[in-house]
Amino acid sequence: MRRLPALATAVLTAAVLAPATAHAASPPFPASVFRATHNSYSGDVDGAKDSLVHQLDHGVRFLELDVHDNGYATSHDYAVGHDSPGNLVDHSGGNPASNDLRDWLAVVNTWSAQHPAAAPIVVMLDLKDDLTDNPSFAAGNLTALNQELESVFGARLLRARDYPAAQPDVDALRGRVLPLLSGHGGSRTEYRRDVGYHPAVALNGRGQVVEVHDSGAGALRYWTGTYGADGRVTWLRHGKYDSGQTPAVALNDNGDLVEVHQSPSATTLWYHVGKLGADGEITWQESHQYDNGVSPTVAFTDATHLREIHQSQSSSQNWDWDGLLAGTTVSWTGNAKTADARFAKATATSAGRTVSVWTGADGPTSAQTLRADTDRVAGDRIRYRQVAFDEFQKGDSAELQQGALFYGAPATESAFITSARQAGKLVRGWDFDSAGQATTPLAGYPATNHPDDSWYQTLLTGNGAVE
Numbered sequence: 001m002r003r004l005p006a007l008a009t010a011v012l013t014a015a016v017l018a019p020a021t022a023h024a025a026s027p028p029f030p031a032s033v034f035r036a037t038h039n040s041y042s043g044d045v046d047g048a049k050d051s052l053v054h055q056l057d058h059g060v061r062f063l064e065l066d067v068h069d070n071g072y073a074t075s076h077d078y079a080v081g082h083d084s085p086g087n088l089v090d091h092s093g094g095n096p097a098s099n100d101l102r103d104w105l106a107v108v109n110t111w112s113a114q115h116p117a118a119a120p121i122v123v124m125l126d127l128k129d130d131l132t133d134n135p136s137f138a139a140g141n142l143t144a145l146n147q148e149l150e151s152v153f154g155a156r157l158l159r160a161r162d163y164p165a166a167q168p169d170v171d172a173l174r175g176r177v178l179p180l181l182s183g184h185g186g187s188r189t190e191y192r193r194d195v196g197y198h199p200a201v202a203l204n205g206r207g208q209v210v211e212v213h214d215s216g217a218g219a220l221r222y223w224t225g226t227y228g229a230d231g232r233v234t235w236l237r238h239g240k241y242d243s244g245q246t247p248a249v250a251l252n253d254n255g256d257l258v259e260v261h262q263s264p265s266a267t268t269l270w271y272h273v274g275k276l277g278a279d280g281e282i283t284w285q286e287s288h289q290y291d292n293g294v295s296p297t298v299a300f301t302d303a304t305h306l307r308e309i310h311q312s313q314s315s316s317q318n319w320d321w322d323g324l325l326a327g328t329t330v331s332w333t334g335n336a337k338t339a340d341a342r343f344a345k346a347t348a349t350s351a352g353r354t355v356s357v358w359t360g361a362d363g364p365t366s367a368q369t370l371r372a373d374t375d376r377v378a379g380d381r382i383r384y385r386q387v388a389f390d391e392f393q394k395g396d397s398a399e400l401q402q403g404a405l406f407y408g409a410p411a412t413e414s415a416f417i418t419s420a421r422q423a424g425k426l427v428r429g430w431d432f433d434s435a436g437q438a439t440t441p442l443a444g445y446p447a448t449n450h451p452d453d454s455w456y457q458t459l460l461t462g463n464g465a466v467e
Contacts (some may be wrong), residue, residue, distance in 0.1 A: 026171035026466070030405065030426050033074045033463045034119065035456075036062030036445035038430045040215050041104060043090025047449030051093035052104070054450060056111045059460075059467040062428065062445040064121045065104055067183070068106035072140030077102050077148070079084060082127075088426060092195045100124075105152040107186055112177055119466045120158070120173040122406075122445070124391070124428075127183035132190045136239035137281060142191055143237050145386040148420060151448035161386040163382050167424075179388040181404055188390050189399055193381050194238070195368040196221065199357040200297075203348035208276055209233050209358050210257055211382060212247040213370065218264040220244045223370075223382055224280040227353050236280030241329025242287055244270065248297045248345040250306060251276065258306055258323070258330060260296040267313035269293050273328050291335070297343035306330065311340045357382065375424070391428070411437040411446065413450045435459050 040063040043049050052063060078101040079085030086099045090388045096103035108123055125145075134141040159177040179190050197211035203209050207227035214220055220242040227233040244261035251257045255276040262269055269291045273436060274282045296310035306323035319340070322334040347356040354375040361367045362381060371384035394402035394416045407420040412436070418427035420427045421441045429443035435455045440445070442463045448456055 008145065012029065020219055021360045026169040027464075028167050029120070029170050030167055030171055030424050030444070031461065032119075033444055033465045034061040034122075035059045035441055035451060035460050035467075036428065036432075036447040037451050038064060038447040038449050039066065039082065039088065040064045041066065041090065042082065042088045043093060043095060045090040046082075046088045049090075049449065049451055051090070051112055052107050053094050056108070056115075056118075056121070058452065060126065060451055061119050061464065061467070062106065062447060063123045063446065064126055064182075065101065066126045066128050067101055069131055069134060069140045072134065072144070073138065073143040075100065078140065078145070080104050083126075102148060102152060105148070106382065108177065109153050109156065112153075112175065116175040119170055119179055120176045122180050124180040124182050125388070127181060127187050128242050130184050131187040134430050135239055135391060141238060142187065142384045146385055148414075149387055153179075153397075157160050157386075157387070159387045160389040162274065163389075171441075175438075180391055181388045181391070182408060185396060187394075191384050191386075191388070192390055192399060192402075193362070193383050195224075195366050195372045196359065196370050197368060198246045199359065199370055199382075200248040200345035201355050201357045202257065202370075203227065203350045203353060203355045204250045204251045204255070205253045205351040206255075207351070207353065209355055210251050210276060210282070210349075211372070212241075212248050212249045212259055212261075212318045214245040214247060214261075214358075214366070218243050218245070220247055220261060222249075222282060224276060224282060225372065226260045226280075226357065231374050231381075232380060233355060233374060236385075237282070237380060239282075240366050241282070241284050242270075242272065243276075248343070250298045250300045251298045251348075252303050252455075254303065256303075256325060257282070258292075258298055258300075258325060260298045260310075262294055262296060262312045267292050267294055269310060271308075271330060273325065273330060288329070290321065290330075290332050291319070295342060297345045298323075299343050301441070307339060308332070309340060311342065326357050331376075343458070363402050365402075370458070411443070414439045417443050420453060 011272040013334045051264045067172045070086050079099040081224050082088040112299045114138050137143045158178050162365050179402035197216040199213040201211045209225040211223040212433050221240050225233045243264050249259045257274045272287050272288045273285045293310040303326045308321040318338050320338040321332045323330040355370040359368050372380050389408045391408045394409045407425045408428040409416045411432035415428050418439045424443045428445040432446040432448045
């Protein structure tokens with residue numbers, strides 16, 4: 001038999017062996033299994049988990065931090081703890097000495113920076129308090145939570161809005177941190193959408209946007225944002241600024257704004273002056289009554305002059321005022337009847353851009369869901385930037401299930417876990433403290449209080465847990 005030259009033999013051998021020795025493609029992220037802990041911050045105070053660093057060093061890729069907003073306005077941070085800040089928190093073994101959420105997130109960020117090839121880490125924030133009653137960014141509403149996540153994790157953060165439509169494999173996400181919201185249902189729901197009545201909008205030549213609306217129950221709230229290169233509005237800040245109904249707003253290119261509204265239970269008309277900052281926050285001045293009437297509207301006619309038109313409280317007659325913005329107040333003059341229609345307060349146009357606001361259901365959401373159209377994009381929700389993912393739990397509303405990637409339930413809810421896994425979801429089963437709680441397929445995140453126990457290690461290794 002004729003022998004092949006040595007070089008040809010080597011090439012042929014390499015070609016035959018290559019498929020068998022090549023690195024296999026990593027599994028799809030939602031189909032994978034990862035080590036996970038329950039109440040990760042509690043270390044050995046509750047369970048046997050040791051520190052966050054120990055957990056990460058030993059393959060845990062899902063961490064839970066219970067979060068409270070008590071005292072945010074003073075400390076400018078959220079606090080970690082079970083039933084209250086500091087409760088069941090293990091500060092030993094290299095865990096932070098403080099309860100400040102930022103310090104705990106920083107531990108994860110430092111470890112992730114040192115291990116860029118690690119499988120993606122999910123940091124779940126279990127919201128123990130209602131964040132919807134925080135009236136502003138300064139008081140710790142969900143815009144503040146977004147900023148904290150982004151400022152701590154930076155480029156390592158994989159925001160929910162950036163999650164690939166085509167499900168990625170694990171290798172594509174190595175070195176990334178995924179934030180996940182759990183806990184208080186009202187806060188998780190408001191993170192996905194907002195509701196309101198009588199929305200109005202203003203847009204200036206710099207692409208800055210201010211939206212105002214009433215709650216239907218007497219509160220006045222605002223959103224600010226920017227019109228982006230993609231034709232969408234990115235909403236930056238949100239808050240409550242007064243009590244009233246049927247608001248309207250005008251905004252000039254200097255970021256000066258004037259808002260008008262009707263009182264919540266009477267027909268008096270009031271105005272605010274505000275200043276829109278580069279960060280999207282509004283500095284509001286005190287409100288002042290300027291007339292009686294209903295359904296007020298307002299618009300700038302130049303950088304400092306305004307015109308206000310409202311309807312009489314006792315007839316269909318419209319009345320108007322001329323206004324001059326001077327510092328933090330408006331001087332109103334020339335009040336008279338007018339045949340002109342009130343301004344179209346729900347639509348604003350400037351520098352070739354248009355933004356309109358309205359209310360309408362989006363799938364399972366309420367008919368009062370706040371929505372926005374631009375000249376290029378229709379039907380977006382007015383809501384917090386989707387930095388964090390939102391967990392859907394057994395018993396939650398259809399709103400929270402819509403589009404959810406992460407599901408969660410107690411480890412004893414085997415039917416829920418199995419069904420969600422079969423549907424291609426990433427599923428957390430918490431208090432997973434016995435091999436007998438294993439499902440087929442296994443929960444993607446069996447969140448245990450005993451990650452170093454041999455039964456857990458054997459089970460997770462046998463199910464191909466990714467590190």
